[in-house]
Amino acid sequence: MEKKILLTDCPDDKGLIAKITNICYKHQLNITKNDEFVDRAQGRFFMRTALEGNFNDATLLEDLDMALPAGAERRLVASGRKRVVLMVTKEAHCLGDILMKCYSGALDVEIAAVVGNHNNLQSLVEKFEIPFHWLPAEGLAREQHEEQVMALVDSYQPDYLILAKYMRVLTPQFVAHYSKRIINIHHSFLPAFIGAKPYLQAFERGVKIIGATAHFVTDDLDEGPIIEQDVIKVDHGYSADDMAAAGRDVEKQVLSRALQLVLEERVFIHGNRTVVFK
Amino acid sequence: MEKKILLTDCPDDKGLIAKITNICYKHQLNITKNDEFVDRAQGRFFMRTALEGNFNDATLLEDLDMALPAGAERRLVASGRKRVVLMVTKEAHCLGDILMKCYSGALDVEIAAVVGNHNNLQSLVEKFEIPFHWLPAEGLAREQHEEQVMALVDSYQPDYLILAKYMRVLTPQFVAHYSKRIINIHHSFLPAFIGAKPYLQAFERGVKIIGATAHFVTDDLDEGPIIEQDVIKVDHGYSADDMAAAGRDVEKQVLSRALQLVLEERVFIHGNRTVVFK
Amino acid sequence: MEKKILLTDCPDDKGLIAKITNICYKHQLNITKNDEFVDRAQGRFFMRTALEGNFNDATLLEDLDMALPAGAERRLVASGRKRVVLMVTKEAHCLGDILMKCYSGALDVEIAAVVGNHNNLQSLVEKFEIPFHWLPAEGLAREQHEEQVMALVDSYQPDYLILAKYMRVLTPQFVAHYSKRIINIHHSFLPAFIGAKPYLQAFERGVKIIGATAHFVTDDLDEGPIIEQDVIKVDHGYSADDMAAAGRDVEKQVLSRALQLVLEERVFIHGNRTVVFK
Amino acid sequence: MEKKILLTDCPDDKGLIAKITNICYKHQLNITKNDEFVDRAQGRFFMRTALEGNFNDATLLEDLDMALPAGAERRLVASGRKRVVLMVTKEAHCLGDILMKCYSGALDVEIAAVVGNHNNLQSLVEKFEIPFHWLPAEGLAREQHEEQVMALVDSYQPDYLILAKYMRVLTPQFVAHYSKRIINIHHSFLPAFIGAKPYLQAFERGVKIIGATAHFVTDDLDEGPIIEQDVIKVDHGYSADDMAAAGRDVEKQVLSRALQLVLEERVFIHGNRTVVFK
Structure with a gap:
């Protein structure tokens, strides 16, 4: 089982946690730690999601890109030195x-x-x-x-x-x-x-x-x-x-x-x- | 717009964050702050979700009860003195x-x-x-x-x-x-x-x-x-x-x-x- | 028995601690706490001496003034509100x-x-x-x-x-x-x-x-x-x-x-x- | 000019600071830092005196031994590795x-x-x-x-x-x-x-x-x-x-x-x- 970290940084929107965690769930990835922060003054959302499971990076990122608002940055980082x-x-x-x-x-x-x-x-x-x-x-x-x-x-x-x-x-x-x-x-x-x-x-x-x-x-x-x-x-x-x-x-x-x-x-x-x- | 806090304390399971935040999203509630912790040794999940919106407490709790595993405790607390x-x-x-x-x-x-x-x-x-x-x-x-x-x-x-x-x-x-x-x-x-x-x-x-x-x-x-x-x-x-x-x-x-x-x-x-x- | 605090702030010199504590000793005052600091760069000596005993303020200060170098400031403060x-x-x-x-x-x-x-x-x-x-x-x-x-x-x-x-x-x-x-x-x-x-x-x-x-x-x-x-x-x-x-x-x-x-x-x-x- | 540290640990008594610092002064030693503590409940006096000058260890300690009360421990430590x-x-x-x-x-x-x-x-x-x-x-x-x-x-x-x-x-x-x-x-x-x-x-x-x-x-x-x-x-x-x-x-x-x-x-x-x- 692999471990990766998903980093999302995008304009704030309703349902972002639900959307992202849903996609992870559909990919049968387990969230071992999740942290979010919303800068409400600037309308910006940040989330760090520590994941475990078998990753299909390409489709995972594709699914995320469909779900996230314009202007989103997301990275899926393999843990490692x-x-x-x-x-x-x-x-x-x-x-x-x-x-x-x-x-x-x-x-x-x-x-x-x-x-x-x-x-x-x-x-x-x-x-x-x-x-x-x-x-x-x-x-x-x-x-x-x-x-x-x-x-x-x-x-x-x-x-x-x-x-x-x-x-x-x-x-x-x-x-x-x-x-x-x-x-x-x-x-x-x-x-x-x-x-x-x-x-x-x-x-x-x-x-x-x-x-x-x-x-x-x-x-x-x-x-x-x-x-x-x-x-x-x-x-x-x-x-x-x-x-x-x-x-x-x-x-x-x-x-x-x-x-x-x-x-x-x-x-x-x-x-x-x-x-x-x- | 009201503010309430949803407190969930239940056996750990895959997709819990997705399930709970989805229900909030479907109820058109905005999550202003979310914190989770999983005690992996004991297999227990804890989540505190600060929500904003128009609440229908009864149906929200009903939806949660359907989604959460047996042994779950959840409380929806109106903020207030x-x-x-x-x-x-x-x-x-x-x-x-x-x-x-x-x-x-x-x-x-x-x-x-x-x-x-x-x-x-x-x-x-x-x-x-x-x-x-x-x-x-x-x-x-x-x-x-x-x-x-x-x-x-x-x-x-x-x-x-x-x-x-x-x-x-x-x-x-x-x-x-x-x-x-x-x-x-x-x-x-x-x-x-x-x-x-x-x-x-x-x-x-x-x-x-x-x-x-x-x-x-x-x-x-x-x-x-x-x-x-x-x-x-x-x-x-x-x-x-x-x-x-x-x-x-x-x-x-x-x-x-x-x-x-x-x-x-x-x-x-x-x-x-x-x-x-x- | 009274308690007073003697505060000395003067140009640094050899034997200052000895001189001051000697005067206190001759006045049969007990030092319950003493703190000194020498700013060597600026050649300035600071001492706070907590005293107990029967005070003759005038002669004590007179003795001190004779012993301390020119430019010394000293205060004898009665403890109290x-x-x-x-x-x-x-x-x-x-x-x-x-x-x-x-x-x-x-x-x-x-x-x-x-x-x-x-x-x-x-x-x-x-x-x-x-x-x-x-x-x-x-x-x-x-x-x-x-x-x-x-x-x-x-x-x-x-x-x-x-x-x-x-x-x-x-x-x-x-x-x-x-x-x-x-x-x-x-x-x-x-x-x-x-x-x-x-x-x-x-x-x-x-x-x-x-x-x-x-x-x-x-x-x-x-x-x-x-x-x-x-x-x-x-x-x-x-x-x-x-x-x-x-x-x-x-x-x-x-x-x-x-x-x-x-x-x-x-x-x-x-x-x-x-x-x-x- | 040498630097040494004098450590005194003895039964409390009136005038100890005056006695010890006087001896240092007579030996033309400069006190660069002095710290004392009296445990009043147990009647014990502790002093650490950092000294600078030309030391005659034997006579210095002799003078101290004459001045200090019975049961005193004193050490003169050369600074050094x-x-x-x-x-x-x-x-x-x-x-x-x-x-x-x-x-x-x-x-x-x-x-x-x-x-x-x-x-x-x-x-x-x-x-x-x-x-x-x-x-x-x-x-x-x-x-x-x-x-x-x-x-x-x-x-x-x-x-x-x-x-x-x-x-x-x-x-x-x-x-x-x-x-x-x-x-x-x-x-x-x-x-x-x-x-x-x-x-x-x-x-x-x-x-x-x-x-x-x-x-x-x-x-x-x-x-x-x-x-x-x-x-x-x-x-x-x-x-x-x-x-x-x-x-x-x-x-x-x-x-x-x-x-x-x-x-x-x-x-x-x-x-x-x-x-x-x-």
């Missing part, structure tokens, strides 16, 4: 957490390769028998460097590109090339402390809580749809460096959780927001 | 939070009356023009006292009985009389510190976190189905009294949240556990 | 929480009066036998209205002014008049969503966590020293109104906790930040 | 988190060796060039196996022994051999779910929150002094296995934080409780 490429700079914590979770089986994903603009994480990556590519940016125009990165990344054909503390700003061309497939971890509780050195900003503002945000990358830096956020408490005794150290634990957790949500097909992008079925 | 009676002893914080939330409209419930085995909360209750009944237990056998309480409570015909820090143990007879309708707040993170003086127990054990638990009351003291729990951090600087003071904020929040979940028909009792659709 | 005036607009939750905590003894403060620019909270306040003053702002210049408020507030000689969801912007004149004595609750996790309608902003940005911030009020709106912050998780299912409703619980907790910290003399203002000894 | 041995069974997550934190520098400790009663974590440990010793317990009496373990562990002379999901019960002899130096992570929010299979117990009880507890190991299984605890929320949708998976993230965080607190000399054992200066 997805492939990602990680991009890093110098910090090990987010990379390390993902490597370890893959190693222990807590995260079910194939890390095809890791690309760094510095090479100090190479030995860590290679411990896990994963290719590491050092693509230094020094002396290159941003576009030149990104072309090299894109060529390399594309050679691995990843489902997603994970910026695990990749500290360079990406051009709109790069972002467009991997539209809706780049996940970034930002080291602040967005939208607080947009931009550079968020922990220093947080220290100077005297906040009592710091956080981290995992989001899809769009053209607007730090403005993409948020997938997951979390925070920890700090106090006056924390220097900016202490905040950064404390923040690393939150960053790695938030990125790993966001990645898992995306890998399990639990995340819809909905304009500049997300619908996340946990 | 429920009525509760609160039972208290001496502590004001849980009572006060519920009174204030009703006053401000944050909690949509009718507090028909408050019953206390002491009378020191009388003036607080009466500020809000709610009847307070003092039924002292001194000099009475437990059964005698409970008979008085039951007679009084029954006169108000409440949907639920809320033990807002009512510090007396109830007899099985009392519990049976309000089966599945009594909600208690226990001042510990159950099942830790069952029994008396949980904060003293917590202090002596040297825990770093304390909590509170809202649960339905069953014959087994502190063993009923848990609705909601929460915790706060403490440290070595907290005496048992400090823990109790800190715990009061958690207690009131947990009880208020549990009450709201129950009032909004989000809670199914499932053996000794609950299914809670948030 | 402080007096506050609350300012409100229409929302009951923060006001209600403080009223109830005073009633139950959880918060040890005298609420001298409540001032509202609307009158819909009058009956709530009067339930607790506290004077409510309605000072409508309609038809008045901001300065005129504030003059009325100041005259009234000053007649109560409060230690602190608590903005419990007072929804009007204050002039620099007003703020200066109560310098370092106004505490505000802002309904966002500052510095995110500065300005109007933070919950709407949060909804539109698609955040997964919302929060509240209690801070001292300074001329820069929403930029004063932060005392306390907390957050709760939300998801795509929350409308802006749902976020506001969920946020109310955080707002009231954060304001009550900040107020308690200030009343217990645990908060030093340190530039645009605070030092908070919990 | 401590050495630990980890003990594991089959689960990688706690081990992996500690390995990665050491690798990235987030945790400043020397992992002298890892001992496993199974060998499936050998390759992970050896990636980090740390010796792994497989000491299978099959066919051995508990005492025999422990003798082998003790001989091996002792050869490394560790400061602490970390049970990073070591799933065997230890004999009182073993525990006594490393008295107050064994740290364990228990996969529940102690004292809830003492004993075997805590996640299954948690599932069956229907709790809404699960947790983890790091504690010193004593003869009473799961009853030793608690160092750190944390929790996460779960709901009816979690099977016992889902709870275990969710719990792993909490376990590793709690163990890593407890280890860091111990390594930084922030933890006093106080009977069956701890005093932890964060």
Whole structure:
């Protein structure tokens, strides 16, 4: 018996749940988990249906297309390992957490390769028998460097590109090339402390809580749809460096959780927001 | 247009979502929110369906009864204010939070009356023009006292009985009389510190976190189905009294949240556990 | 035996703890709790010393002044109830929480009066036998209205002014008049969503966590020293109104906790930040 | 300039802070951080003093011994890397988190060796060039196996022994051999779910929150002094296995934080409780 996930994202209409679940029932597919959400203000319907049974994908999708309103998007995704490429700079914590979770089986994903603009994480990556590519940016125009990165990344054909503390700003061309497939971890509780050195900003503002945000990358830096956020408490005794150290634990957790949500097909992008079925 | 909630709790079977949502669709009812859960180990299906439209209750339930498997329980609940009676002893914080939330409209419930085995909360209750009944237990056998309480409570015909820090143990007879309708707040993170003086127990054990638990009351003291729990951090600087003071904020929040979940028909009792659709 | 709190805030120097605690020891005062913090970057020392014994305030302070470096500020505060005036607009939750905590003894403060620019909270306040003053702002210049408020507030000689969801912007004149004595609750996790309608902003940005911030009020709106912050998780299912409703619980907790910290003399203002000894 | 930490644990008395800080001042040592706690019920005083300067350990301790009351314990600890041995069974997550934190520098400790009663974590440990010793317990009496373990562990002379999901019960002899130096992570929010299979117990009880507890190991299984605890929320949708998976993230965080607190000399054992200066 196979397992697949049906993802529906369409204009809201009466009877959508009935129509979709009926089609599944007629195909003798068992629904093991169903989640819906209606954005009533915008009139948009989202549904994630976890199915079990013997699938005839073509006729199932055909039946759905007949039933769904115009403007519907639907995907039937076979469960199975997805492939990602990680991009890093110098910090090990987010990379390390993902490597370890893959190693222990807590995260079910194939890390095809890791690309760094510095090479100090190479030995860590290679411990896990994963290719590491050092693509230094020094002396290159941003576009030149990104072309090299894109060529390399594309050679691995990843489902997603994970910026695990990749500290360079990406051009709109790069972002467009991997539209809706780049996940970034930002080291602040967005939208607080947009931009550079968020922990220093947080220290100077005297906040009592710091956080981290995992989001899809769009053209607007730090403005993409948020997938997951979390925070920890700090106090006056924390220097900016202490905040950064404390923040690393939150960053790695938030990125790993966001990645898992995306890998399990639990995340819809909905304009500049997300619908996340946990 | 009316709003009602359909609650289905039945043996699991193929096509249940399709069958139920189809019936709603045929009745031209719009599903504004749907939540399902299947306990696969026990083969039990739970669904909460928020509906909008013009209801013909009798034919809707008839159609459902034809479609659902044997052993199904289903309820169609008109949304609307429920009525509760609160039972208290001496502590004001849980009572006060519920009174204030009703006053401000944050909690949509009718507090028909408050019953206390002491009378020191009388003036607080009466500020809000709610009847307070003092039924002292001194000099009475437990059964005698409970008979008085039951007679009084029954006169108000409440949907639920809320033990807002009512510090007396109830007899099985009392519990049976309000089966599945009594909600208690226990001042510990159950099942830790069952029994008396949980904060003293917590202090002596040297825990770093304390909590509170809202649960339905069953014959087994502190063993009923848990609705909601929460915790706060403490440290070595907290005496048992400090823990109790800190715990009061958690207690009131947990009880208020549990009450709201129950009032909004989000809670199914499932053996000794609950299914809670948030 | 009396209890007092000694608060020292001075340029950092070697031996400060020894010097201060020695003086206390010579005065036969027992230190029941001591907290220090050194801001090494700015070379500033903060100490809160809870003392028990028989106090000779004049000689104690004299001894301290001899021992402390130039530029030291020190205060010896008798423990005892402080007096506050609350300012409100229409929302009951923060006001209600403080009223109830005073009633139950959880918060040890005298609420001298409540001032509202609307009158819909009058009956709530009067339930607790506290004077409510309605000072409508309609038809008045901001300065005129504030003059009325100041005259009234000053007649109560409060230690602190608590903005419990007072929804009007204050002039620099007003703020200066109560310098370092106004505490505000802002309904966002500052510095995110500065300005109007933070919950709407949060909804539109698609955040997964919302929060509240209690801070001292300074001329820069929403930029004063932060005392306390907390957050709760939300998801795509929350409308802006749902976020506001969920946020109310955080707002009231954060304001009550900040107020308690200030009343217990645990908060030093340190530039645009605070030092908070919990 | 050296940095050391002075730890004082003695019967409470007047003027202790003054006496100790005076001695430090006379030795021209700068106090960079000081924390005290008095357990007034038991009349016990605890102080952690972080010092900077040029140390004459012998005379400093001599001066302290003259000043402190009978029954005082004091230690002057040079800051510097401590050495630990980890003990594991089959689960990688706690081990992996500690390995990665050491690798990235987030945790400043020397992992002298890892001992496993199974060998499936050998390759992970050896990636980090740390010796792994497989000491299978099959066919051995508990005492025999422990003798082998003790001989091996002792050869490394560790400061602490970390049970990073070591799933065997230890004999009182073993525990006594490393008295107050064994740290364990228990996969529940102690004292809830003492004993075997805590996640299954948690599932069956229907709790809404699960947790983890790091504690010193004593003869009473799961009853030793608690160092750190944390929790996460779960709901009816979690099977016992889902709870275990969710719990792993909490376990590793709690163990890593407890280890860091111990390594930084922030933890006093106080009977069956701890005093932890964060």
